[in-house]
Structures are given as C-alpha cells and as structure tokens.
Amino acid sequence: xxxxxxxxxxxxxxxAVDGVSFTVERGEVLGFLGPNGAGKSTTMxxxxxxxxxxxxxxxxxGYDMAEQPISAKKLLGYLPESAPAYxxxxxxxxxxxxxxxxxxxxxxxxxxxxxxxxxxFLDSVLHQNVDTLSKGYRHRTCFAQSIIHDPDILVLDEPTxxxxxxxxxxxxQLIRKMGEKKAIIFSTHILEEVDAAxxxxxxxxxxxxxxxxxxxxxxxxxxxxxxxxxRVQGLGAGAVQEKLNQLRGAxxxxxxxxxxxxxxxVFPRVAGDGDLTREVIAATNGWQIEELRxxxxxxxxxxxxxxxxxxxxxxRNAKSETRV
Amino acid sequence: MNSxxxxxxxxxxxxxxxxxxxxxxxxxxxxxxxxxxxTFMVGGFFERGQASLASSFFMWHPWFYLFLVPAVGMRLWxxxxxxxxxxxxxxxxxxxxxxxVGKFVASWLFLGLALFLTFPVVLTVNHLGSPDNGVIFAxxxxxxxxxxxxxxxxxxxxxxxxxxxxxxxxxxxxxLFLILAGFPPVINMLQSLTHNWQWLVDVITSFSVITHFExxxxxxxxxxxxxxxxxVIGFSLFTTSVILRTHRTS
Numbered sequence: 001x002x003x004x005x006x007x008x009x010x011x012x013x014x015x016a017v018d019g020v021s022f023t024v025e026r027g028e029v030l031g032f033l034g035p036n037g038a039g040k041s042t043t044m045x046x047x048x049x050x051x052x053x054x055x056x057x058x059x060x061x062g063y064d065m066a067e068q069p070i071s072a073k074k075l076l077g078y079l080p081e082s083a084p085a086y087x088x089x090x091x092x093x094x095x096x097x098x099x100x101x102x103x104x105x106x107x108x109x110x111x112x113x114x115x116x117x118x119x120x121f122l123d124s125v126l127h128q129n130v131d132t133l134s135k136g137y138r139h140r141t142c143f144a145q146s147i148i149h150d151p152d153i154l155v156l157d158e159p160t161x162x163x164x165x166x167x168x169x170x171x172x173q174l175i176r177k178m179g180e181k182k183a184i185i186f187s188t189h190i191l192e193e194v195d196a197a198x199x200x201x202x203x204x205x206x207x208x209x210x211x212x213x214x215x216x217x218x219x220x221x222x223x224x225x226x227x228x229x230x231r232v233q234g235l236g237a238g239a240v241q242e243k244l245n246q247l248r249g250a251x252x253x254x255x256x257x258x259x260x261x262x263x264x265x266v267f268p269r270v271a272g273d274g275d276l277t278r279e280v281i282a283a284t285n286g287w288q289i290e291e292l293r294x295x296x297x298x299x300x301x302x303x304x305x306x307x308x309x310x311x312x313x314x315x316r317n318a319k320s321e322t323r324v
Numbered sequence: 325m326n327s328x329x330x331x332x333x334x335x336x337x338x339x340x341x342x343x344x345x346x347x348x349x350x351x352x353x354x355x356x357x358x359x360x361x362x363t364f365m366v367g368g369f370f371e372r373g374q375a376s377l378a379s380s381f382f383m384w385h386p387w388f389y390l391f392l393v394p395a396v397g398m399r400l401w402x403x404x405x406x407x408x409x410x411x412x413x414x415x416x417x418x419x420x421x422x423x424x425v426g427k428f429v430a431s432w433l434f435l436g437l438a439l440f441l442t443f444p445v446v447l448t449v450n451h452l453g454s455p456d457n458g459v460i461f462a463x464x465x466x467x468x469x470x471x472x473x474x475x476x477x478x479x480x481x482x483x484x485x486x487x488x489x490x491x492x493x494x495x496x497x498x499x500l501f502l503i504l505a506g507f508p509p510v511i512n513m514l515q516s517l518t519h520n521w522q523w524l525v526d527v528i529t530s531f532s533v534i535t536h537f538e539x540x541x542x543x544x545x546x547x548x549x550x551x552x553x554x555x556v557i558g559f560s561l562f563t564t565s566v567i568l569r570t571h572r573t574s
Contacts, residue, residue: 073417084408088341
C-alpha cells in the first residue's frame with residue numbers, strides 16, 4: 001500500500017534522509033526506530049506529502065504523492081510528531097472540521113465522530129477547548145483526527161509520546177488491532193512497543209535504513225540471542241567460567257558471584273544457536289542449578305550496536321570483562 | 325464543486341475559531357468605537373450639515389484598516405506554523421490554494437461583518453437628511469475591497485514568519501506604503517531618488533489605495549479601481565502560496 005523508493009531529503013548540505021526505500025502492505029504494522037534526529041519525522045513528512053522529497057518517490061495506494069497528491073492523501077491518516085490541534089476550538093469542533101475536510105457529511109459524519117470519540121475516550125472533554133486539555137487528551141484528540149475517515153493507511157509519528165502507561169498500552173492495543181486491516185507505520189523510540197505492536201521494524205540512523213526485519217529477526221542480531229544464563233549454587237565463579245568456556249558453541253562466558261551463588265551467561269559463537277542450551281545442560285550435569293534460561297536477544301542492544309557504530313568495539317570490550 | 329466545498333469547510337472552521345476566541349469581539353468593539361469617535365467627534369459629522377458620509381466617515385477607513393486589518397491577518401498563517409497545525413492542514417486531501425483562499429475569505433467576511441455593523445451611521449444620516457444611498461453603498465463596497473487588499477498583504481507577512489508580532493509590524497509597514505504611495509512628499513522623494521523616471525513614479529503612485537478608494541467615496545464604481553483591489557488580493561494570495569511552498573522545499 002505504501003511504497004517508498006530512494007527517498008532523499010536535503011536540508012542545505014545536510015542529508016536528513018538518504019536513499020530510504022521500503023514497502024508496507026495491508027495487515028502490516030511497521031515500527032520506525034532510530035535515535036533522535038535520524039530522519040524519522042522527515043521521512044514521515046515526505047510520506048504524507050507535507051515535505052516534497054529532494055529525490056525519490058512515494059506511492060500511496062497506487063497514487064504517486066507528487067503527481068496525484070489529493071487522491072493519495074485521501075487514503076492517509078496522519079498524526080504529526082507534536083500532535084498539533086487547533087487550540088481555539090472545542091474538541092468537537094476540531095473533529096467535526098476533520099470529518100468535513102475528509103468529505104464526510106450527515107449520518108456518515110455523525111457515526112464517524114461517535115466512533116472516534118469512543119475509541120479515543122474523548123467523551124468527557126468533547127465540549128472543552130483544545131488549549132485547556134492535558135497533553136494526553138490533546139494527543140488523543142489529534143489521534144482521533146487521524147482515524148476519523150477510517151483510512152487504509154495510518155502514519156503515526158510517536159503516537160505514545162507523552163502518554164501515561166495506561167494510555168500507552170491502550171494506544172498500542174488499538175494500533176495492533178487496526179493493523180490487522182490497515183497498513184500502519186509508526187515511529188517510536190520505545191523498544192518495547194516494537195514487541196507490543198509491530199509486525200516488522202525498520203531501524204534508521206543518519207538518514208539511512210540500517211536494519212529491516214521482524215522483531216524476532218532483529219533480536220537474532222543481538223549477541224544475546226541464544227545465550228544461556230544460569231544460576232549455580234556452591235561453585236566458584238572462576239571454576240564455572242573455565243568449565244563453560246570449553247564448550248564448542250561458546251564465544252565467551254561472563255560470570256558474577258553473589259554470596260555462594262554464581263550467575264553465568266554463555267554467549268553463543270553463532271547468534272541464535274539453539275544447540276548451545278543442550279551443550280550447557282550436558283556440561284553442567286551434577287551442578288546445583290537454580291535457574292537456567294535461553295535468552296531471546298535484546299532489542300535495545302541491537303539498536304545500540306547498529307545506531308552507534310563508533311562505540312561498538314569499545315562496548316564489546318566492556319561487556320567481556322568478568323565481574324567477580 | 326469539490327474545491328468550493330473544501331474552501332467552505334476551511335472558511336467555516338476559521339470563522340468558528342475566530343468567534344470562540346475573544347479576538348473577534350474585541351476587534352468589532354474597537355472598530356465600532358473608533359468609527360463612532362472619528363465620525364462624530366473628529367470628522368465633525370454634525371457640524372458639516374451635509375447628508376453625506378464621505379468626508380466624515382469613510383475617509384478614516386484607510387487609517388483604521390492600517391492597524392486593525394494586520395491584527396486580523398497576522399495569525400492566519402503564523403499561528404498555523406507556530407502550533408504545527410500547518411502540517412495537518414497541508415496533509416489533508418485539499419490543494420494548498422483552497423486553504424489559502426478559504427482562510428482569506430473567512431477573514432474577509434469577518435471584516436465585512438464588522439463593516440456592516442456600522443449601519444447605525446447610515447440610519448442616522450438617513451434620519452437627519454436625504455443622502456444619496458447609492459454613493460454610500462458604493463463607498464461601502466470600496467471600503468470592503470480595500471480591507472480585502474490589506475488583508476491579502478497581511479496574509480503574505482503572516483506566511484513569512486511564525487511570530488505574530490513580526491507579521492503585524494511588517495504588514496503595517498507594507499500597508500502604510502499602500503497608503504503613502506500617493507502622498508505628495510513621498511512622490512517628491514521618489515522623483516529625486518529615481519532621477520525623474522516618471523513611469524516608475526507613476527507605477528508606484530498608482531499603488532496608493534487612497535486614490536483608488538476616492539472614486540468609490542464619490543459613488544463611482546470604476547472597473548479600474550475594482551480591478552486594482554482584486555489584483556492586489558490575487559497577487560498577494562499567489563505570493564502567499566509561493567512562500568508556503570518554498571518553506572517546505574528549502
């Protein structure tokens with residue numbers, strides 16, 4: 001439904017977005033990750049036709065955004081980063097305007113209004129002025145605006161920013177539910193949201209895509225993917241580490257002691273290696289093991305390694321030190 | 325047809341927002357107070373003993389509008405940019421020119437309403453004597469067109485900046501130019517500056533709203549004057565669209 005090809009945006013000499021290409025199909029929820037200033041918002045602004053790209057094309061539902069902007073924009077719902085709303089209107093007036101500009105009239109407008117008011121829990125503030133709203137309500141008002149015409153495609157720039165934890169999880173559930181029938185792109189820098197709502201994630205850094213895959217695929221890039229952590233009683237940290245270091249599948253072993261317990265993590269030579277767990281179990285036969293688990297991989301570590309290449313090697317050295 | 329309904333929706337929202345904030349009421353009250361004061365106290369409406377509104381009522385309008393119209397126009401685009409709603413507006417399925425025209429029309433209608441509310445003056449003059457109501461009507465049309473020209477200029481300055489104050493000041497200066505372009509001292513200065521290039525001086529002085537408004541005050545609906553005001557509006561709105569576009573591309 002959304003096809004982005006070689007999208008580039010220059011601000012003066014700076015390449016804010018540099019050759020970004022991806023597609024999103026119906027039924028997909030694409031998480032857009034990246035550090036601040038990576039080009040997430042700029043990409044979304046080009047996607048929705050607010051900023052014209054310096055080069056590259058955006059195709060929305062078969063319509064080229066540069067050639068047929070109005071047909072393309074009709075299919076889109078957009079929540080900008082700061083969730084702006086007309087401050088000199090009531091919530092009802094604002095949503096009414098959003099519905100009318102989307103071409104809804106009469107009964108269709110009424111039912112659309114009551115649908116989004118219910119979905120976004122705006123009933124209690126419906127006749128309040130937008131500038132008297134708390135940040136959460138204002139955010140939801142703008143979100144309501146983006147879904148009022150039940151668009152096939154939703155572009156949400158940090159939809160959970162500034163919301164309290166309950167509201168965050170409500171919005172995430174809503175995104176996941178709507179994602180079954182729509183194509184959704186949302187940006188975030190909260191990594192747990194990727195698991196909670198996305199079917200796929202893209203990591204963007206300095207204007208370019210550096211990773212693209214399902215959350216599980218991304219996690220497999222982590223050195224934690226397939227690592228085995230166990231807590232052993234009655235053995236010294238050094239002994240445990242030495243023994244486990246001899247395993248064929250082990251790349252490195254970290255251990256830390258706490259009283260007479262040792263917590264050990266064995267990192268796999270090949271990320272996501274499932275055999276390592278079996279090896280560890282075989283090797284530790286007879287030990288007093290209180291806990292043993294296989295790690296799935298950590299998104300935050302993947303994110304960190306991908307978006308901060310300069311500090312990556314340094315970081316590894318720090319991690320391989322043994323804390324005893 | 326579709327464009328028309330988009331323009332209507334934009335204009336409706338603009339008017340609604342205008343009347344939910346106190347700006348509209350403050351503006352109308354001040355406009356009416358100024359009109360009353362200048363017509364009766366400064367303009368000497370009663371002392372003149374004439375059944376006419378030209379030199380006691382309409383002659384002040386270019387000066388009232390100088391400050392009041394930029395105050396109405398300054399928020400049009402500056403506020404959209406500051407709050408970020410411009411991003412919403414321009415990602416809606418409408419053409420940018422529809423938004424520009426819609427917002428302009430709303431404010432122009434509002435100025436028309438304020439002007440309409442001066443009707444007690446017309447009733448007064450009709451009660452006291454028998455004025456030529458055709459002349460008064462023509463002057464009202466001229467006054468409204470002049471307000472539209474000022475408003476369109478304010479649209480440009482409002483699109484330039486996200487600060488309403490800056491927008492206000494620049495548009496007051498620009499509108500002041502529109503008034504002063506026909507003033508003798510200014511004409512003299514222009515002549516010395518341009519080494520008596522008469523055509524250039526003529527071009528500049530023909531931009532004076534006062535000369536174009538004069539005809540209306542006499543009851544003459546001259547097509548040249550009407551075209552002048554409408555072309556100032558058209559050109560200014562076009563410039564606004566260019567400015568809004570360059571903001572996004574650069």
